[in-house]
Amino acid sequence: MDDKIRSNGRYNYRKNLPYYLMMLPFFLLFFLFTVLPVLAAMVISLTNYDLLQSPGFVFLENYRRLFLNDTVFITALKNTFIIAVITGPAGYMLSFLMAWLINELRPKLRAVLTVIFYAPSISGNVYLVFTIIFSGDPKGFLNAHLLSLGIMDEAMLWLSDEKTMMLVVILVSLWMSLGFGFLSFIAGLQTLDKSQFEAAQVDGITNRWQELWYVTLPNMRPQLMFGAVMSITSALGVGDLTIQLTGFPSAGYNTHTIANHLTDFGNLRMEMGYASTIAVVLFAIMLLCNRPIQALIKRVGT
Amino acid sequence: MSKPSIIKTITRKRGARSFGGNVTLFIFLTFMALLYLFPVIFMANNAFKPLSEQLKFPPDIFVNTPTLENFMDLGELFSNSLVPFSRHLFNTLFVVAVGTAGQVVFASMAAYPLAKFDFAGNEFLSKIIVLSLMFTTAVTSVPNYVIMSRLGLVDTYLALILPAFSSSLGLYLMKNFMTQVPSSLIEAAHIDGASEMLTLWGVVMPAVKPAWITLLIFSFQSMWGVTGNIFIYKESLKPISYALQQIASVGIARQGVTAAVSLIMFLIPITLYIFMQSNVLETMSTSGMKD
DSSP, X not given: OOOOBOTTOTTOHHHHHHHHHXXXXXXXXXXXXXXXXXXXXXXXXXXOOOSSSOOOBOTTHHHHIIIIIOHHHHHHXXXXXXXXXXXXXXXXXXXXXXXXXXXXXXXXXXXXXHHHHHGGGGOTTGGGHHHHHTOSSTTSHHHHHHHHTTSOSSOOOTTTOTTTHXXXXXXXXXXTOOSHHXXXXXXXXXXXXXXXXXXXXXXXXXXXXXXXXXXXXXXXXHHHHHXXXXXXXXXXXXXXXXXXXXXXXXXXXXXXOHHHHHHIIIIISOOHHHHHHHHHHHHHHHHHHHHHHHHHHHTTTO | OOHHHHHHHHHHHTTOOOHHHHHHHHHHHHHHHHHHHHHXXXXXXXXXXXXXXXXXXXOOSSOSSOOSHHXXXXXHHHHHSSSOHHHHHHHHHXXXXXXXXXXXXXXXXXXXXXXXXXXXXXXXXXXXXXXXXXXXXXXXXXXXXXXXHHTTOTTXXXXXXXXXXXXXXXXXXXXXXXXXXXXXXXXXXXXXXXXXXXXXXXXXXXXXHHHHHHHHHHHHHHHHTOOOTTTXXXXXXXXXXXXXXXXXXXXXXXXXXXXXXXXXXXXXXXXXXXXXXXXXXXXXXXOOOOO
């Protein structure tokens, strides 16, 4: 697989210069807009920078305030974990299940179903239709139907009632969860080496479930890994969705996420120091969640 | 090429699903497809509903007497707005076109050495890219604002375009796909005296057509809906999706217009995707992470 050209030698910088030059434009911008911001956030998080007065170092004061004095952040942390723990794994498994089920269909049908399931994830703001479906107005789609069928006596405030708003957010994010990972699974399943299935049959594998566990999943490990990274990152980063569905701030902060908290302090209150602290914590959570899950996936099918 | 036919007979035989299994699968897939399609169908129908049907109790899913009222209202609202509709549309098209083209060019130039050559720093840079897939732009948004304003890029197209040039997902997919290009192809070009740039654009890029088409599609998808919220404040530089959002955000009376807006914003990227799906899937087959 690793078919790299090694004619110049790793450390022959003069001969390798063209490669470095070719990579320069990308990595210059990558450094400026991705690496530097992460490093800068770490530094700014130690200050009280607010765009108005000159920043002063406050060291870990922001972190202390975040974890000990900011109850809204603790709520956001809890909400983010609830959303991530449910939509992350569920969306991931759903992606694989759907990819696996449509894999053996005829190519035309498979292509159509792929579009249907993938479409919500690139639907732009089509998910705003859920604000009509779950509208708290008695004439909202769901309310109107439940009322006219006599299932409910009065309109339900789906998007601001603490019992239902989180559920709606989770449902909609599941609807949108068949994204990059799903495409990767579909493509991966199509390129599996068919001869392995024959060999497995000779080795005594009799049913589809054994085949899935002993042949399909181990061969899909790289795609499973990629899909996991995509799922974890997007599940932990949920922000726009909650704002669009349940408003900002959401009623009782019931669907307030870390990303929302970041928007609040970074873009509205312009407390850059404190917002950076939130960003650094989010960054740490995203990286920390990726590691153990990747280790888990490495053991699939063994 | 007699091999595929043998494989086919064997695959058909292996663990063939029972009739009951087939029926269950069919029912389940139909159910899921309808569930996933429902919001889109409902939205598309709403876009064509006259006001009377929008206020009907209980509301229907399907439109009875389709009308273009909502689209005409949308046009009306735009012709009354301070900044002409065409200006917002131009803003988006310009940002998407330049951002996407730049992403493909920059990502390909960086992916080629990473995929095909052994040099000091290769593994490190590749690892950094994978690492950057693990966090979202929310993490970098605050310092990015500071950086943009220091560079004087706030309220310019460049604030939206330049970050798109360095998309790590684009580089990642391109690099993975390029590792499949046979080294012999590149060495042959070298022997003919082609420079690395010439080899990339003349030999490698034609061989990785699915990958750059995929980058075009993904980049379009992510930039099409861009609202420019924290980097663009001048009304005349705002993209179309911002303008549409403003129009749609006025509440229940504008339900039909909102649906019309969503429909327009949805149809363009999805149509592009449908035509390019086979290329995208070919690229995604190499999207796996080795470690």
